[in-house]
Amino acid sequence: MTEQTSQAAKARHFLELHRSERPLLFPNPWDVGSAVLLASLGFKALATTSSGHAATLGRLDGQVSREEALAHASALSAATDLPVAADFENGFADAPEAVAEAVTAALGTGLAGLSIEDATGRDADPIYDLAAATERIAAAASAAHAGPVQLVLTARAENYLYGRTDLADTIARLQAYQEAGADVLYAPGLAGADDIRAVVTSVDRPVNVLARPNGPTVAELAELGVSRVSVGGSFAFAALSAAVDAATEFRDRGTFSFLGAAREGSAAAKKAFS
Incomplete structure (x- = not known):
């Protein structure tokens, strides 16, 4: 089996885990040692954490470069046989073509998937408008799915992390990202069971939920139809x-x-x- 074939098989298996596991428990290692440790505990897939990785460098979330994120993804992918997906922030770019270029670069790291968020990284204007955000996801999906390795693309609607508790807009964004080619949908910050259920029943893709204090348990999230649960940093x-x-x-x-x-x-x- 060639290296590319192995990566393609991991990506296919990773997508299948969203259907076969209810839900897929998706922990977030922050370095090679924690990745190997979590793999040894029986988890079936792993995700990087941008905030956790930044902390290993003595920085805050959002202060890691694209090149550093790529090197980190490569190191974690090589550390375990499990599928690894990367928190790829906003693709480290505004323009859709630059996001696509970043996703193409990520294909060379051995990843099985990655996420692209609709947060700009700018305090004065924290969320891309819907048209721009959708165009960015479409570009990311085209790059992720262009070759023999079909990276699993997670599209993230970041409203709730920036105080924009607008469920209707969040759902509209996730629906648009689904149509743009995303494989998995994710609105970090959702905590209430009713809101989570509304998201899950409004889309036709697997939904990831971030563990929250006093939020639903894994068993309760499974009852709500959630496909994947992650823990972030x-x-x-x-x-x-x-x-x-x-x-x-x-x-x-x-x-x-x-x-x-x-x-x-x-x-x-x-x-x-x-």
């Missing part, structure tokens, strides 16, 4: 929180209760990395 930041707690105990109390958790982590790493 939460695993990465939970790990950073544990590090802060351990360091604060060491600095302020001079005690070492964190060593118990460290031993458990070391054992998990040895099992995963051997």
